[in-house]
Amino acid sequence: MNDIPDDVLKKAAAGGLESFEAVYKSLSGFVYNVAFRVVNNRQDAEEVTQEVFLTMYRRLKDFRFESSFKTWVYRITVNHAINYGRKASRGKNRSFEYDDEMQVTVTPGVVEAEIEKEYVNTVVEKLLGAISPEQKACMVLRGMEGLSYKQIAEILEVNINTVRTRLRRAREILLSLRKKVEYERV
Amino acid sequence: MNECRKFRDVILTDYLDGELDKESRERLEAHLSVCTACRIFAREAKEQLGDSFKEVRPEPVPEELWRNIRGRIEAENRTRDIAGEILERVFKPFLRPQLVPAYIVFLVFFFSGAFVAHNRIKLVTEIEQGRYLMSTLGEEASAEGLENANLGTAIEEYFL
Numbered sequence: 001m002n003d004i005p006d007d008v009l010k011k012a013a014a015g016g017l018e019s020f021e022a023v024y025k026s027l028s029g030f031v032y033n034v035a036f037r038v039v040n041n042r043q044d045a046e047e048v049t050q051e052v053f054l055t056m057y058r059r060l061k062d063f064r065f066e067s068s069f070k071t072w073v074y075r076i077t078v079n080h081a082i083n084y085g086r087k088a089s090r091g092k093n094r095s096f097e098y099d100d101e102m103q104v105t106v107t108p109g110v111v112e113a114e115i116e117k118e119y120v121n122t123v124v125e126k127l128l129g130a131i132s133p134e135q136k137a138c139m140v141l142r143g144m145e146g147l148s149y150k151q152i153a154e155i156l157e158v159n160i161n162t163v164r165t166r167l168r169r170a171r172e173i174l175l176s177l178r179k180k181v182e183y184e185r186v
Numbered sequence: 187m188n189e190c191r192k193f194r195d196v197i198l199t200d201y202l203d204g205e206l207d208k209e210s211r212e213r214l215e216a217h218l219s220v221c222t223a224c225r226i227f228a229r230e231a232k233e234q235l236g237d238s239f240k241e242v243r244p245e246p247v248p249e250e251l252w253r254n255i256r257g258r259i260e261a262e263n264r265t266r267d268i269a270g271e272i273l274e275r276v277f278k279p280f281l282r283p284q285l286v287p288a289y290i291v292f293l294v295f296f297f298s299g300a301f302v303a304h305n306r307i308k309l310v311t312e313i314e315q316g317r318y319l320m321s322t323l324g325e326e327a328s329a330e331g332l333e334n335a336n337l338g339t340a341i342e343e344y345f346l
Contacts, residue, residue: 143239
């Protein structure tokens with residue numbers, strides 16, 4: 001996440017749309033990607049991203065600049081994504097199947113490393129569909145953002161051991177599924 | 187076996203994420219040096235889970251997203267402006283210092299009127315309650331009178 005100058009933030013907090021656009025440009029990549037990994041669907045990720053930025057625009061005027069802006073943004077993003085993910089997965093059975101979508105088409109001229117990357121992407125996308133939104137949020141903040149357990153606990157406003165438990169359970173599921181993928185791939 | 191379970195929980199969390207302190211790390215490594223099953227588990231966990239997220243390609247943000255957000259913000263601002271304008275138009279003519287004495291007189295009349303009305307209601311209620319009690323007691327008294335009259339007649343009839 002890029003650092004945004006304080007004066008830009010203050011202008012955005014006062015309602016300046018041009019400054020808020022600068023805030024958006026700096027954060028949209030992070031917000032959209034976290035949302036996408038948690039809700040696991042592009043259309044829903046767009047919806048979550050819109051809600052996150054609207055919430056930020058409305059609440060920025062109440063933001064106390066002595067606390068961490070990054071933590072604030074992480075919290076809004078993850079909470080929106082988890083709530084959206086929960087609603088979307090209500091009634092759905094979280095499951096994982098190795099299917100044809102996971103077969104990556106070999107395009108002539110594309111090097112093997114690219115194919116492998118494409119495969120990893122598809123597998124991660126599919127694997128994330130098998131765990132809960134809360135577990136996904138922990139996995140994304142740790143795996144993609146590289147945050148410490150303490151930072152994740154602060155963002156999610158939970159105990160540090162809850163973060164450990166969510167990560168452990170998610171990894172137990174992912175480990176068994178990955179073994180299945182590797183086995184079926186061979 | 188129970189000990190292995192605990193170590194595997196640590197492998198899946200603090201060990202993979204490099205969050206172990208020196209002492210715990212040494213304890214785990216000592217266990218891994220003697221337990222083949224846990225050593226294999228740690229290696230597999232590292233291979234299978236270690237870097238999968240770091241290799242994930244970031245998704246490009248759809249271009250139309252900012253247009254949609256900007257549109258929604260502008261619509262909200264417009265609604266807020268209109269509401270503010272209406273409130274200002276309705277209330278502004280009444281917010282003049284010259285009108286303060288009139289407001290004070292109005293408030294005095296309003297509260298004294300409310301006080302009188304309240305007392306009046308209280309008085310009417312009390313009167314109604316009194317009437318009700320009177321009528322209930324009156325009915326009981328007349329019923330008692332009737333019973334006494336009957337009893338008197340029956341006793342008289344018996345002794346006679």
